Amino acid sequence: MRLPALLLFVVCSSAYAQTPAAKSTAAAAAVKEPALVWHAVGTGSWDVEGRAWAAEPRKRYFDRLPAAAEGKVPDAVWNLSRDSAGMVARFKTDADTIWVDYTLLTARMNMAHMPATGVSGIDLYARDEQDGGKWKWVQVSRPAGQHVRAALITGLRPGMREYAAYLPLYNGIEKLSLGVPAGSAFENLPPRADKPVVFYGTSITHGASASRPGMVHTAILGRRFDMPVVNLGFSGNGKMDASVGELLARVDAAVYVIDCLPNMNAELVSQRAVPLVKQLRQARPDTPIVLVEDRRFTNAWVTPAKAEFHDANHAALRAAFDTLTAEGCKHLFYIPGDALYGTDTEGATDASHANDLGFMRQADQFEPVLRAALSR
Numbered sequence: 001m002r003l004p005a006l007l008l009f010v011v012c013s014s015a016y017a018q019t020p021a022a023k024s025t026a027a028a029a030a031v032k033e034p035a036l037v038w039h040a041v042g043t044g045s046w047d048v049e050g051r052a053w054a055a056e057p058r059k060r061y062f063d064r065l066p067a068a069a070e071g072k073v074p075d076a077v078w079n080l081s082r083d084s085a086g087m088v089a090r091f092k093t094d095a096d097t098i099w100v101d102y103t104l105l106t107a108r109m110n111m112a113h114m115p116a117t118g119v120s121g122i123d124l125y126a127r128d129e130q131d132g133g134k135w136k137w138v139q140v141s142r143p144a145g146q147h148v149r150a151a152l153i154t155g156l157r158p159g160m161r162e163y164a165a166y167l168p169l170y171n172g173i174e175k176l177s178l179g180v181p182a183g184s185a186f187e188n189l190p191p192r193a194d195k196p197v198v199f200y201g202t203s204i205t206h207g208a209s210a211s212r213p214g215m216v217h218t219a220i221l222g223r224r225f226d227m228p229v230v231n232l233g234f235s236g237n238g239k240m241d242a243s244v245g246e247l248l249a250r251v252d253a254a255v256y257v258i259d260c261l262p263n264m265n266a267e268l269v270s271q272r273a274v275p276l277v278k279q280l281r282q283a284r285p286d287t288p289i290v291l292v293e294d295r296r297f298t299n300a301w302v303t304p305a306k307a308e309f310h311d312a313n314h315a316a317l318r319a320a321f322d323t324l325t326a327e328g329c330k331h332l333f334y335i336p337g338d339a340l341y342g343t344d345t346e347g348a349t350d351a352s353h354a355n356d357l358g359f360m361r362q363a364d365q366f367e368p369v370l371r372a373a374l375s376r
Contacts, residue, residue: 086231
């Protein structure tokens with residue numbers, strides 16, 4: 001009996017994947033380590049980018065908030081600030097192989113709606129000088145335990161190029177080193193001096209549910225604008241807190257993006273949106289501020305209560321924006337939420353949190369508004 005072509009392909013592919021020789025070859029490649037020279041990140045001689053308040057003491061180098069924030073911001077915000085979301089290690093090398101050696105803060109590799117590559121992975125990008133210096137993806141680590149020591153990429157095309165290694169989104173880093181074969185050129189790059197785009201938001205800003213750290217819209221936009229980004233997304237706890245606003249006001253940002261509505265209701269938006277903007281504006285009179293409506297749940301079309309929730313939230317933020325504008329607040333921008341994930345219901349993993357498609361679409365919605373804000 002002749003099997004359908006698709007079934008034949010599946011059977012053949014499955015048989016190949018189970019070949020003992022293929023398994024042993026993969027296992028050998030995973031443990032074979034050449035003579036490497038290791039370069040430690042976060043030692044003072046090589047600092048990561050995307051780390052605000054860099055001159056202030058920290059409990060751990062890779063914490064997102066300074067030590068002084070503990071006890072001032074809500075406990076949940078402090079705990080979530082131990083994740084390294086948004087941080088990037090930049091370097092140049094001509095190596096044909098790049099290894100990583102890092103220790104994670106917690107043993108939680110993944111989540112129900114987010115893979116280990118996004119929660120705990122190191123995500124590598126490089127500039128392609130043969131294509132105008134565009135940032136392009138290279139490889140991501142595949143963590144299976146709290147300590148990862150493995151080849152990130154081998155067989156690289158010859159030549160010196162610039163790399164950016166994005167740190168884990170929903171895990172912290174205790175220590176991190178990158179290794180290249182002995183004899184390879186290597187130059188660690190300091191954080192750029194440009195003012196950063198500062199994002200303050202929820203689990204979506206934090207990175208749920210990107211497949212890789214470089215696929216969050218904040219990271220995508222950082223590459224598109226080729227400028228530093230600070231990710232202050234706090235899962236379930238982006239609520240326009242005044243204590244976080246105080247910290248934000250101390251960052252000399254290129255623009256502030258306030259994207260907290262998914263963690264708020266209309267009443268809370270009405271109470272906190274105007275005071276937060278005024279708090280930032282008092283400290284930074286000329287820094288653009290972008291207010292973002294919450295995305296719509298991708299199943300809101302068939303769940304009326306969710307649709308009503310979004311309607312109320314959007315109306316409350318629009319009213320706050322109108323009030324601020326009427327009072328003469330300058331350099332204030334607005335991003336509607338209806339199409340942040342697109343309008344075909346395919347942009348989320350669980351209706352709420354973006355998948356990679358949703359993050360790309362979000363970046364597309366944010367980009368023109370941010371360009372206007374940055375070129376004001």
